[in-house]
Every structure is written in structure tokens, then in C-alpha cells.
């Protein structure tokens with residue numbers, strides 16, 4: 001199971017160079033499993049026993065199943081489809097010294113820039129094209145070794161190992177090729193999209209590392225790959241979502257774009273997407289507003305986003321008591337200032353579900369004098385106020401072009417989410433029951 005899951009995760013990472021491709025992969029698998037695609041612009045006619053999904057902005061997805069009209073609540077989980085990367089500008093080609101052409105790029109999210117140096121890269125994303133009198137979205141993946149961002153040689157930068165600053169506007173422009181006629185990159189993209197050059201209206205393209213993910217370590221215990229944050233959690237939650245048995249609540253998997261840039265977009269966690277989806281589920285099944293609010297009171301959200309494992313060279317950055325380790329199990333994240341949403345209630349509920357399944361759980365807290373990151377949970381809570389737990393899988397080198405995680409942790413998450421999605425909650429004056 002562990003090996004199969006790891007191979008499945010590697011295949012998913014490999015097929016998902018951008019958020020658009022990740023959502024496309026989930027879409028294909030949902031359709032293959034008999035899920036019906038809904039469109040936000042058309043009426044929803046849901047039926048008991050039905051399985052559905054909806055996509056916004058080609059990069060955010062919600063999938064759910066309707067066990068019965070009288071469902072108790074929503075068992076939700078959310079991860080994110082995007083990762084830090086360099087976005088390629090529309091006016092892409094830059095004639096550069098040394099008889100070279102480079103591409104104009106801009107960082108999307110906060111990445112470890114030096115990790116992008118000296119490795120083969122390519123370009124992928126989506127383009128809008130003119131077709132049949134309308135405007136269509138097309139996914140593009142050049143899918144060959146195309147670009148590289150070369151370092152400055154140590155002979156010219158003797159201080160490089162003492163931490164040379166890198167500037168996004170000069171140091172990080174990838175080399176496309178020698179000097180030549182302008183427009184070659186645009187032509188390549190049009191060709192990849194299968195349209196004439198003037199058919200490309202606009203682009204959202206990103207660089208991605210070409211090196212495929214691998215299983216490694218003396219016992220094959222680690223996975224090293226780009227975009228483990230957060231596609232490892234997306235994959236684990238998705239597997240659990242598909243495998244779960246029907247319970248008395250609606251299982252919902254949500255994968256948001258734009259977490260890495262603050263979520264404040266129409267397809268980010270700070271949008272109405274998830275609340276829109278839940279309201280439309282209730283409306284379509286003829287449930288009243290009163291019933292919808294009662295269902296929300298019996299709902300729960302797992303916000304799943306990778307966590308920092310204790311770094312072997314720098315344990316001083318971790319909290320001495322609450323630092324997770326690779327292959328130690330699912331991480332519950334805590335923060336006194338509620339940058340993570342976990343509270344006593346949500347930790348107890350999720351911890352209980354894991355304990356019943358024998359899933360190992362670890363705790364993460366930032367070292368108390370460091371601010372740490374934030375994630376989807378508290379942003380989503382502003383729109384959808386249900387008990388929420390922030391969890392993740394432990395990893396090293398977060399936001400590097402190649403991150404490291406534990407293979408056993410993927411399995412732990414799948415097990416936890418398979419159990420979670422089959423449950424429902426009954427919340428009342430006497431407390432909470434997990435059913």
C-alpha cells in the first residue's frame with residue numbers, strides 16, 4: 001500500500017506542473033469514477049446517492065457526494081493546488097548580453113530562489129485562445145527541457161557561499177536560447193496549445209523544474225519532489241475522499257488556488273466559492289435556510305497544508321516540544337494567535353478519529369518567538385464558520401524547487417481521511433458526538 005501510494009503520488013506530482021494541471025488530473029480521475037461535472041453557470045439538479053464536482057477558474061475544485069436528502073452536515077477538507085513558481089510575463093522574451101535570449105519572469109509566492117538555479121526547467125500553464133468565435137481556456141505544457149537559470153561562477157562571486165542576494169528582475173531570468181527573431185517563445189506556446197500564433201489571446205504560464213520526483217533514502221523512506229506543498233496533502237485527502245464509506249453527512253473535498261499569494265482571488269480560499277457550493281447543495285435538494293444552518297452547525301473542516309519537520313542541521317528553529325519528524329504521522333498545527341485554526345474542540349475531534357484508526361499524530365507549534373506561516377484554515381473560517389483543524393504532513397525544504405517528505409506520512413493521511421470522510425458529527429447542548 002505504502003509503495004503503491006508513493007508511486008501514485010509521484011505520478012500525480014509529475015502530471016501536475018501547475019495548479020491548472022493538478023485540477024485537470026483530479027477532474028480526470030473524478031470523471032473516471034463516475035462523478036458528474038457541475039457548472040457554476042448552470043442549474044444544479046442533485047440526486048440522493050449522486051457524486052459531483054465543480055471547478056472555478058480552471059484551478060479550484062470542490063467534489064462531493066450526496067448520501068441522502070436529510071444529511072446531517074458537511075465533512076469538509078481543503079488543500080491548495082498552487083505552489084511558488086516563476087510566472088512568465090506576456091512580453092516574455094528579453095534580448096540579453098552574451099548573444100542570449102532570456103524570459104521575463106516574476107515570482108509567484110515566496111520561493112527559495114537559489115533552488116531554481118542550474119536545473120532544467122520548462123513552461124506550463126493555461127492560455128486563452130480564440131476558437132469557434134469564442135474564447136476558450138487551454139492547458140499547455142511544453143514538456144521538454146527548455147530553460148535554465150545559470151548561476152554566476154564562483155570565480156566571479158567569491159562570496160557566493162556566504163549568502164549572495166538574488167534579484168528576481170536580473171538573476172532569475174531563465175535562458176531560452178541564443179539571439180534570434182523575437183516571437184519564438186510565443187510561437188512555441190501557440191504550437192503547444194494547438195492554435196495559430198495569433199490565436200493566443202493571453203497567458204498564465206509558469207516555470208517548473210523538469211527533474212521528476214523520486215523515492216529515496218537508505219530504506220526508500222523519503223520522497224523528494226517539487227510541489228509536495230501542497231499536492232501531497234491534496235493527494236492524501238483525495239484518496240481518502242474516494243475511498244470513504246457513505247456516512248450521514250456530505251463529504252466535500254475542496255482544492256483552492258492562490259494560497260501562496262494570500263488566497264484573495266475569486267478562486268482562492270478568501271472567496272465565496274466554498275460557501276456558494278454548500279448553499280447550492282442545500283438549495284438543490286430543497287432544504288430550507290434553517291436546515292442549511294443546522295447542517296453547518298454539524299459540520300467540520302480539515303485544512304490540510306504541509307508542515308515543517310524538524311531540520312536535522314537546524315533543530316534550533318523548531319519548538320523543542322512540538323516539532324514533527326518525517327514519517328512520524330499526520331501533524332496537527334497549533335498557534336496561540338490562531339494563525340492556525342486548531343482549537344481544543346477541533347483537535348479533540350480530529351485526534352479522536354485518528355486514534356480510533358491507529359493513525360499516528362504529531363503536534364506542530366512555531367518556536368514561540370517566531371511568527372511562522374499561515375494557511376487556508378483561518379481564511380476559510382471568515383466565510384465558513386465551522387470547527388476547523390489545521391493539519392499537514394511534515395516536510396523539509398518547504399518552497400524549494402525540490403522538497404522532501406516521508407512516504408509513510410502519505411499513507412497515514414489517507415487512512416485518517418478515509419475514516420474522517422465516513423463520519424458525521426452531532427453537535428448539541430451535551431457536546432459533540434462522532435458518528
Ligand code: ZN
Nearest residue numbers: 229230305306
Ligand atoms: Zn502550503
